[in-house]
Amino acid sequence: ETGVTQTPRHLVMGMTNKKSLKCEQHLGHNAMYWYKQSAKKPLELMFVYSLEERVENNSVPSRFSPECPNSSHLFLHLHTLQPEDSALYLCASSQEEGQEQFFGPGTRLTVL
Amino acid sequence: GQNIDQPTEMTATEGAIVQINCTYQTSGFNGLFWYQQHAGEAPTFLSYNVLDGLEEKGRFSSFLSRSKGYSYLLLKELQMKDSASYLCAVTPKAAGNKLTFGGGTRVLVKP
Numbered sequence: 274e275t276g277v278t279q280t281p282r283h284l285v286m287g288m289t290n291k292k293s294l295k296c297e298q299h300l301g302h303n304a305m306y307w308y309k310q311s312a313k314k315p316l317e318l319m320f321v322y323s324l325e326e327r328v329e330n331n332s333v334p335s336r337f338s339p340e341c342p343n344s345s346h347l348f349l350h351l352h353t354l355q356p357e358d359s360a361l362y363l364c365a366s367s368q369e370e371g372q373e374q375f376f377g378p379g380t381r382l383t384v385l
Numbered sequence: 386g387q388n389i390d391q392p393t394e395m396t397a398t399e400g401a402i403v404q405i406n407c408t409y410q411t412s413g414f415n416g417l418f419w420y421q422q423h424a425g426e427a428p429t430f431l432s433y434n435v436l437d438g439l440e441e442k443g444r445f446s447s448f449l450s451r452s453k454g455y456s457y458l459l460l461k462e463l464q465m466k467d468s469a470s471y472l473c474a475v476t477p478k479a480a481g482n483k484l485t486f487g488g489g490t491r492v493l494v495k496p
Contacts, residue, residue, distance in 0.1 A: 277427075315389075316428075316472065316486040329483055363427060371415060371476050374484065376427035 276300065277377035279364050285383045286354065294349040294380045296364030304370045305347045307339060310361040310379070322347060323370050354384045387411045389487035391473050396493045397463055405458045405490045407473035415476040418484065419447050419458045423469045431458070431471075460492070468494045 277298045286292050298305065307319040321329035322341040336358075338350040347364055361381050365374040388410040397403040409417070416435040420428035432440055434449035434456060446459040458471055470489040477485060 313488075315488045316474075318483055318485075321483060370483070373418065373430050373433060376420075376429070378427050 277364060277366055277375050279362075279377035279380050281380055282378060283381045283383075285385065286351070287385050288354060288356070290354075291350070291352040293351065294362055294364075294382075296347040296349075296377055298345055298347075298364075298366040298375070298377075300366060300368075300375060302366040302368050302375070303344060304367045304372075305341060305344075306365040306367075306374065307347065307349050308363040308365065310363055312360075316363070320349075321370065328370070351382075354382075356384050358382065359384045387475070387477050387485045389473055389475055389485060391471075391487045391490045393488065394491045394493070396495060397460075399463055399465060399494055399496050401463050403460045403463060403492060405460070405471050405473075405492070407456045407458070407487055409454050409456075409473070409475045409487075411454075411475050411477035411485065413477050414451060417447075417449055417456050417476075418474040419445075419456075420472040420474065421469050422472060422489065428472055463494045465494050465496070468492060 280295045304323045306321050309317045318331050319333045320339040325341045336353050340348040361379045363379045364377040367374045391407045419431040421431050422428040432447040439448045444461045449456045470491045472489045473487040474484045
């Protein structure tokens with residue numbers, strides 16, 4: 274596979290569930306990102322990792338917990354979410370921070 | 386804070402030209418990106434401007450004026466497949482190298 278992949282593509286979960294989103298990039302990039310895209314709102318940056326270290330946590334609630342075990346993989350662990358967390362969650366990577374970002378296809382999350 | 390403005394929606398006819406404007410007010414400036422996003426899909430990179438002037442890439446061109454905090458994306462010879470949202474994103478110096486996105490402009494191309 275090439276580029277940035279995300280799994281699952283669609284996820285429906287209850288407010289008491291725990292789930293994880295996975296992102297993998299096959300581009301040899303050093304920076305990875307999580308974004309949230311809600312209807313009629315700009316893309317919101319959630320987390321940034323550079324060389325596997327978190328460099329940005331954009332005031333995201335603690336019910337979202339990122340993990341970057343290596344430079345190719347990024348996870349977003351979800352627990353006790355709220356219905357307003359329903360959105361498209363996009364992962365992206367770039368060679369270095371500030372450079373062109375390549376996006377994955379996203380995970381469409383619905384919280385019931 | 387950072388502020389990026391672009392029109393919400395534009396409609397144009399197949400074969401025509403459309404210009405999408407983006408104005409920004411940020412703490413410093415490191416560069417401006419344009420992305421295209423089809424409904425239900427991921428954004429894809431279109432262009433990057435860091436210096437003033439026009440960057441041309443096939444049917445798409447992007448212009449930047451740093452002194453005016455202004456950019457536009459020009460789409461020529463519109464095709465139906467160009468119907469999508471176009472996102473303006475700025476890298477402000479104060480935010481390190483983190484992209485800040487505008488709300489996007491939805492372009493509808495009609496036959």
